[in-house]
Amino acid sequence: MELLKQIAEGVVGGDEKQVAQLTGQAIEQGTPPKRILDEGLIAGMNVVGRRFKEHEIFLPDVLLAARAMYAGMDLLKPLLVRDGIPSQGKVVLGTIQGDLHDIGKNLVAIMLKGAGFEIIDLGNDVSPQRFVQTAKDQGAKVIGMSALLTTTMAKMRDVVALLEQQKLAGKIRTIVGGASVSEAFAREIGADAHGFDAASAVERVKILFGEN
């Protein structure tokens, strides 16, 4: 459908006015909200994600696209709730305690939202207890943690340990990422996955939900 393609193009171009206007138009025409979401907004963000991965565009372009996507999402959300359309799943995200670097984490949040996940973003400097408690309270199946500093990444281990202590390991899965965090470190601390970059984080989260 041409209109949905235009919505996707609006997202790619970061044109929030166009996306809001076209999304409203699609709703008025009776297009199912889930279809507008999948073939318009998410399709657009998929293009953005691919171009970002290929270094054709940069972080600000992704964030402008995200703003455009939200403009459409604001209109769709009440309709999706009304129709009982579930999200892909809930993910608790945050930068680990002692660390304030959150550009990467914010990018992962956007890409996950763009892929249809519900994100509970706890911001930066998040304690292990808060990660786990929020996941329990919100019924989130995945906790995503980010760290830039080598001196703070050890706190990620505490989150994994806390989940094990509370017998939640396997029920709530963990994914770690950030400049200082490697695949080997993720394995060492017992995390379920490592996101090398935002795009791979989204793929890993999808796999984690598939495994649950």
Added chain:
Amino acid sequence: MNADFACSADEVAPARQSVFGLQGITETAAVSDRVNALFADALDLYRATVDAQGLVAAITRDAFETVYEGEGRNDSPAPVADIFPHVDHLALFAVTLGPRISAEIGDRFRANDLAIASMLDSVASAAADKTADVLQHKYAESLRGHTAETPARGADRKSRLAVLRYSPGYCGWHVSGQRKLFDCLRPERIGLSLRSSFLMEPLKSISGVLIAGRKELHEFPDNYDFCSRCDTHGCRERIRTLCEDECAVEP
């Protein structure tokens, strides 16, 4: 040198490329008009909200040893521990951009205005670094002419005294070292406080130690144990610029 100082917004306004670097934009990349416009908007917001201040206080080697020890959680060996016993001039420092710019960034993120929030965040990070650079330069200037580390006659450029800053949280100095640094420096008078996680409020602040020593002392290798867990290796760039910048103090 013991001093408080304030900087104008323009004095510590970051260069475009240092901000774009934080946004992952390479120097040779073609940047779209809308991203350039975003940067201009972020700079306007920065100028409207920044309140750059800093303070520096000289400290003896013995006193710094206690500060550096912190809560006993540093990596060992680590560069600062290897360097500071060999120098005569040390000073604790803190700089902040003030509460308004951090609040503005937070407000923008909460409003899902992510592009400008992120750009302003990068502008502020680069400006905080530049403020610390300005302070580093002032400290180096204050040492000019009365250093005890006079090299032998005919010493080449490499034997100059150079100032470099080091901060808790980096290069093996555990972030918990902030507590003793705060106890000693008392940066509350420029509006800084410490969270239980040792992060500073306002967030766009930097603290640490200025170490003035022979330049080669700062040229540590990046093969410490913790270096293998660090993807940024930002120390390399800082050491490289040390060879070129004005902070090298003529003995």
